Amino acid sequence: MNSIHLRKKNTTKWFRDLRNLICKDFEYFENKNAKKKVKFTRSKWKKSKIKSEGGGEISILRNGNIFEKVGVNISVVNGRFDKNFKNKIPGTKKSSKFWASGISVVAHFQNPKIPSLHFNTRYIITSKEWFGGGMDVTPCIKDDKQKKYFHQELKKMCSNHNKNYYKLHKLNCDKYFFLPHRNEPRGDGGIFYDYLNSDWEKDFLYTKDVGKVFLKIAKNIIQKKMKQKWTKKDKGKQLIKRARYAEFNLLHDRGTKFGLSTGGNIEAIFMSLPPLASW
């Protein structure tokens, strides 16, 4: 098996393993003290009905005790970029062919004290190849202690790989998750990276650690906050903040635009959208 095949196989296996880990841990939280057992439902989709261009699996849990809606998607797709995307993406000058594998998670919670959580990582091959991904958190109620904890964990993890990663990838995140029409950041920031292509093994290790630290942080935040009391006013704030979330994803998000214009699976693309939002 040549190296590119191994790379495809290993990244895909990792994204699937991580999906299994996340779903298992989230279901554990959901059900450990609950009368009403709630599980993820899983559905498969194919990118093309006629061609073998891969597809994905959507795992969704709705109306839980803790999670109001959480989606964990994995996908392995290939094909050709259409002319709108060609040339905007590295390594597509000679050929528009691509291969991509990734995982994406968005969680919206019943308790407005728990911030919305977003994470994704991916490995993409054109005539070039690279890793990308990251995570950000969107609280509707300010919590400086949580923000500090979140960024400390990210910084610690990043610094194990490269002393510049935290600073650079945090800056990417701050720039990207910003609503220009409201002149406000989406949330507390996080880290994001793209076109990472230094040393394959090292980049893959970093990408794996980003996934691991996401799960660690998510579990920590949920555990700390899930029993905190909240008011109707807090819920109102959450619904307003979630409308901003929908605005960002529908007006600005590159992933949403990419998905919609490449004929991606609607349910997978809109998995990120909130279970309830108010304008």
Next chain:
Amino acid sequence: MNSIHLRKKNTTKWFRDLRNLICKDFEYFENKNAKKKVKFTRSKWKKSKIKSEGGGEISILRNGNIFEKVGVNISVVNGRFDKNFKNKIPGTKKSSKFWASGISVVAHFQNPKIPSLHFNTRYIITSKEWFGGGMDVTPCIKDDKQKKYFHQELKKMCSNHNKNYYKLHKLNCDKYFFLPHRNEPRGDGGIFYDYLNSDWEKDFLYTKDVGKVFLKIAKNIIQKKMKQKWTKKDKGKQLIKRARYAEFNLLHDRGTKFGLSTGGNIEAIFMSLPPLASW
């Protein structure tokens, strides 16, 4: 006073008068049998803080007995189109200057049996001048009788002006209010027209009649449906349909894009977005 000044004055007066009529009639419905009196709140905005480029008035009524959220906006603005819009709009080759006056209404109801209602009309001057506008209804529960009534009223009104208007303006509406990513129409359609410039007096009369028939239809539909019983399941359908509404407005609507990229007032632009939506 020259004719262009008179035209500006008369259209602006009409849009304001119509706003007053709509708010009065909607408030009447809202309060005639209600214990809890609910009124429109009105706020003014200016297009520019430094220059005299006009502005608008937002009238919003929220959490009513009948209306969950209804906005009635009027605006009179002027300025220059930026380079992204210049050349896309008639009469901007030599000068990017424009003047525009209009009214816009979106109503979302407590009772899921009542469809969401949308209407707007406008008069725009560049080196050319024209009228535009229309209306559409978005039910979340199919009602063929209502759809038939709605289109009959539109056809009758249109035919008083031009035998082709209904057919042409209905087609515009069907084409425009369509969600390509879901391959589904937004609702039951309606009529839409733009760049209408046949005979100024006639075009203005048509535009006035579009406003009058909107109010007639809205009152008729509300009156028929406001006392109909509905279930939790109906409400769930409404929240899902409203998410489609938000998708359309944020992903596709030209007015939203235009407003956001010309620095329009956020509250006025997003007045159309639903009070509660579910993905």
